[in-house]
Every structure is written in C-alpha cells, then in structure tokens.
Amino acid sequence: MNTQQDTTTWSPNVIIADADYIDSVAFDLIVNFERMLERRIQPADLAHWIDCVALDGGVREGCGDTQVVLLHEKGREQLENFRPANYENDIHGKAFKDNLGEFSLTTVAVEELVTKDDLLLDIVRTVCADKAVQRVMAIPGEGEITDRLRLAMQQVDENKRVTIFTMQPVQGGNFRQEILGYSLMSALGISSNELHTQGRQP
Numbered sequence: 001m002n003t004q005q006d007t008t009t010w011s012p013n014v015i016i017a018d019a020d021y022i023d024s025v026a027f028d029l030i031v032n033f034e035r036m037l038e039r040r041i042q043p044a045d046l047a048h049w050i051d052c053v054a055l056d057g058g059v060r061e062g063c064g065d066t067q068v069v070l071l072h073e074k075g076r077e078q079l080e081n082f083r084p085a086n087y088e089n090d091i092h093g094k095a096f097k098d099n100l101g102e103f104s105l106t107t108v109a110v111e112e113l114v115t116k117d118d119l120l121l122d123i124v125r126t127v128c129a130d131k132a133v134q135r136v137m138a139i140p141g142e143g144e145i146t147d148r149l150r151l152a153m154q155q156v157d158e159n160k161r162v163t164i165f166t167m168q169p170v171q172g173g174n175f176r177q178e179i180l181g182y183s184l185m186s187a188l189g190i191s192s193n194e195l196h197t198q199g200r201q202p
Contacts, residue, residue, distance in 0.1 A: 009132065010067060010127055010130045010132055010133050011064060011065040011066055011067045011104070011132075011133070012063060012064035012065065012066075012132060012133060012134045012135065013054065013057070013059050013063060013064060013065070013066035013067070013101075013133075013134065013135045013136075013137075014066065014067050014068075014069070014127045014133055014135070014136050014137070015050065015053055015054065015057070015066060015067070015068045015069065015137045015138075015139075016069045016071070016120055016123050016124055016127070016136070016137070016138050016139070017053075017068070017069070017070050017071065017138075017139035018071055018072075018116060018117075018120060018139060018140055018141040019070040019071055019072040019076075019079060019087075019107070020071075020072050020073055020076060020116070020141070021139070021140070021141035021142065022049075022082075022139060022180070022184070023079045023080055023081050023082065025167065025180060025181070025184060026043075026044050026081035026082065026184050026187075026188065027080065027081045029041075029181065029184055029185060029188060029190075030043075030081060030188065033185075033188070033190055037190070037194060041188055041189070041190065042083075042188070042189060043081050043082055043083045043085070043188075044081060044082045044083070044184060044187035044188045045082075045083060045187050045189075046079070046082045046083060046084055046091070046187070047096050047098075047103070048186065048187045049082070049183055049184060049186070049187035050066075050068055050103055051098065051100060051103075052182075052183035052186050052187060053137050053139070053165065053183050054066055054100055054103075054137070055100070056137070056163060056165070056178040056182075056183060057135050057136075057137035057161065057163040057176075057178075058135050058161045058163070058176075059100050059101075059135060060100070061099050061100060061101075063100070063101065063134070063135070064101055064134075065101045065102045065103070065104065066100070066101060066102070066103045066104070067103075067104050067106065068103055068104065068105045068106065069106050069107075069108060069123060070087070070091065070105070070106070070107045070108070071107075071108050071110055071116050071119060071120055071123075072087060072107065072108070072109060072110065072116075073109070073110055073116065074109040074110060074111060074112070076109075078090075079091075082187075087107040087109070088107070091105050091107050092105065092106060092107040093105070093106070116141070117140070117141065117143070117144075117145040117148070120138070120140055120145065121145065121148055121149060121152060124136065124138050124149065124152065125152055128153075128156045128157070128160055128162065133160070134160065134161065135160070135161045135162075135163070136160060136161070136162045136163070137162075137163045137165065138162070138163070138164050138165070139164075139165040139166075139180060140164070140166070142167075146164070146166060146170050149164060149170075149173075149175075150164075150170055150171070150172065150173040150175075153173055153174045153175045154173075154174050156174055156175075158174070161176065162174070162175040162176065163175060163176040163177070163178055164176070164177055164178075165177075165178050165179070165180040165183070166179070166180055167179065167180050167181055
C-alpha cells in the first residue's frame, strides 16, 4: 500500500465499516473453519476483503475511486485477524490501486464523547447526502445499529446505491443487502470448492 494524503471531499464510492466488528467476525470464521477444514487459516487480506465489498456494492472498472473509513475503539491499535493490521502505521493514510480504481484508507479512533454506532450512522448519513457519492457500503456492528440504519435509509435518494453488510438478513429497507461472511471467507482464502470437497468426505 502507498501513502495517501487525507482528502476533504468524498469519492464516488464510500465504504464505512466497524473495524472491531469485522475483526471479531473474522476471528470466529478462522476458529470455525480451522476445525472444519483441519488446516491453518491465515489472517484475512485487508485489500482483498475491501475489493470484495466494493464488488458486492456495485463498484466496477470505471466507477471511480473509493474511500474506506474504518472505525475502531480508541484503545485498539490494530486488527488482530487481518493483514496489514496496525491502524496508525500500516493502514491510515494508505492507498492501493487495482482494476476497480484507487482505494484510499482512513482509520478513525472513536472518542469517548460519541459511540461508534452514532459515528458510523452520522458518516453514512453524510455520504448519502453528498451529491458526488454514488455508492455507499456500510458494515455496522450488531445490535440496534442495524435498525437505526434501516430507518435512516428511508430518507436516502433512490438514485444512490446503498448496500448494508450483515451476518444475518435485515428486515426491509431502502437498500441492498449482502452477507458479510462471504467477503470475509474469500479474504481468508476459504474457497467454495474446498467447502464442497470437505462436505463430500465421510
């Protein structure tokens, strides 16, 4: 990843994720699939996961650049189940480019005056209201934040493509839904062929 200066304007595509949550889901998947597949599962490739989320959110070649915002609790310095891992040294202000365009990464430590859910919801509302933003991909944590997002999305311009990633389907809403586990499994190097092969074993 290359160093990238922070920008003050939003890109056409924006990914906002609860980094603590995706880290915990990745841990659960590693534990479960190591037992199921009887092999070591390496930490998830962060850039690969971001690419998968972007594709699920409708980003294709020629759709423009993507900003990625990772929210985490102030006391956490790094992701435990992804590589690269350290927020300050390895992720914040970095960027990578592939056939989907350039991805600029920002990490935000949540201060005590606001909750992570409140901040995530505020950022989602802000980017959804920005005329330059065309696609929004949000990965919230568990709990009432999903209901709060669903209600907030009722006011979003229907021309915006908003995709919410969760481990369980969310009831109704003015947005698309994707299962978070699929993108994480791909980033962890777990293929569907491997699962099918394992399922045929006695």
